[in-house]
Every structure is written in C-alpha cells, then in structure tokens.
Amino acid sequence: MLSQTIILLLISIGTVASQTCKFSKSAVKANWKIQNGALQIQYQNNRITNNQWTAIGFGPGMSNLNVIVFIVQNSQVTVRTGRTSGYGPPSFDNQSSVSVQMANHSGSTLNALVNVPLNFNGMNIQNCQTWNFVQSGPINNGNMGVHTSRPDQVNNVCASQCR
Template identity: 40%
Template sequence: MFTILLGTLCLSLLVSIGETAKCSAKSGDISARWQVVDSELTVEVTTNNIGNNEWSAVGFGPDMSDLNVVIFQVVDFKPSVVTGTTQGYGAPTLDASPSVTLQSLNYNSNTLVARFARAVGSLSTCQTWNFVTDGAIEDGSIGYHNAAPHSVEICADKCTRKIFS
C-alpha cells in the first residue's frame, strides 16, 4: 500500500512539475507566451501603449550585444515585423527578409499583437530573452530604446503544451 501511495505521489509531483514550465513572461507594457511543437517555436508578443513611429522587440541572447532580434514596429500607423542581429550596443543590422514566419499581426488602440514561428534551433536550451519597449522610429530607422530591457531566462523546450492553433 505504501509503495502504491509513494508511486502515486511521485507521479503527481512529476505531472505538476511538467505543468509549471515557465511559458509566459510579462514586464510593464510587454508580455509574451510561447510553445514548442514539432521542433517549431511559436511566440506571441503583446505590446501595450505602442504609438505611431515606435517599436518594441524581443532579443535572444545573454546580453544586449550579439542578439538575434525580432522587432515589432508601427510606422505611419501600419504594424510590421522585421528581424536582425546586433553587434555591440548599436542599432541592429536588419535582415533582407524576416528570419521568422509571421503568423498574425494586429494593431488596434495602441496595442500590437504579433505571433511568429521559427525553428527552435539554438533556443532548444535555456537562453536569455530580452524584452524591450519604448523605442522610437527616427527618420524611418530604429532608434534607441528609452527603458532598460527586461531579461528572463527561458527554457522554451519545456513548453510543449499546445496553446496556439
């Protein structure tokens, strides 16, 4: 009887641990949630209070230099997503075409919601994700951000529960 009780307790604990994987993050006006299904990472990012000629972003990497970035911008009241890389602390070098697959993009009442997918690749291990808000578009280019990034250690491969269709 004790063995059955102990086995049930261990199984319950393992299920609970599996269900508590950190699959979302929020800081101020930016939030994200994600899943990994069939080696594809899908991320949905919501930025509140983003106005015209402003941007927000998520960067993958240990600090603000040498990141792969996904940038969500509103230019002339039209939302778009671009990707790129940073070398050092300057503006990113943008890709000729996005390195992610955009699944949805909505901008309404100063709230931008973007969902994108990419191969899990280098994000299959725990990585730092840097969330940035409060960036300005200056003369059509991505300017500096006005607030410090929110950095979170993310183990995306633990988020295998399907939350997106």
C-alpha cells in the same frame, strides 16, 4: 527521513512543472510554445504608438543577440529579424527569419503571432537561455532610436519544455 525525501521530490517536480512559457511586465505580454516544428510566440504590447518599435532578444547581453523587432509605422506593423553587435540598432536580415501569422496595431495595442524556426539565425532557440523584452523605442526618420527603458530579462528560458 522518508517524509523529507518526499517533500524534496515534490518540490523538484513543482519546479520542473513551473517552466517559464510566458512573460508579462508593464505593457508587454508574451507566451510561447513549440508547435509544428517551430517556436510559436504570441506577443502583445499595449503601450505602443505610431513610429515606435518593441522587440524580443535572445541571449545574455547586447552583443550578439538574435532579435525579433516589431515596428509600427503609419499604423502598420512590420516584423524584422536580425542580430546585434553591441549597443545600437541591429543589423537586419535581408529576409525575415520568422513566419508572421498575424500582426496588427489598433489604438495603442500591437498584437502579433509569429513562428520562429528552431534554428533561428544559427541559434538553437530550444536551448535554455536568456530572453530580453524591450518595451519600446522611437522610430526617427525611418531609423530605430534607442529603447526608452532597460530591457526586461528572463533568465533560463527553456523553450523546449513549452509545448
């Protein structure tokens, strides 16, 4: 009985220690941590070309997601924040809510480092929630087109445990 209790305890400790603080699938890689009172996200997409976008959305579905969108136009990267209200492009904030430490595009690779306030557009970003990673979508005549694949969801991301 004591050995079963010890095994359960070790499994529980292993589960806590394996907190999700990174994502990697297809072209997108990201890792994050709480640092200096903000959520720092290092983001890479190695299959993004000119006139395309890629994004991270916070929340369970397409309605009411807070989003960080990385837009590549004329080989320049623009980072915008906003909110979705359903299927379709987000309503962008007048001023980006994130602090961009670095964002560049070379060849087919976008690299960015952003700091997100812990209260991101009214959402406590430290709370456990679903994160959505959008691989890519087109920019047509300066407007965001529909993403080209289903977003990858990571459930129960608890950013407060990533330090």
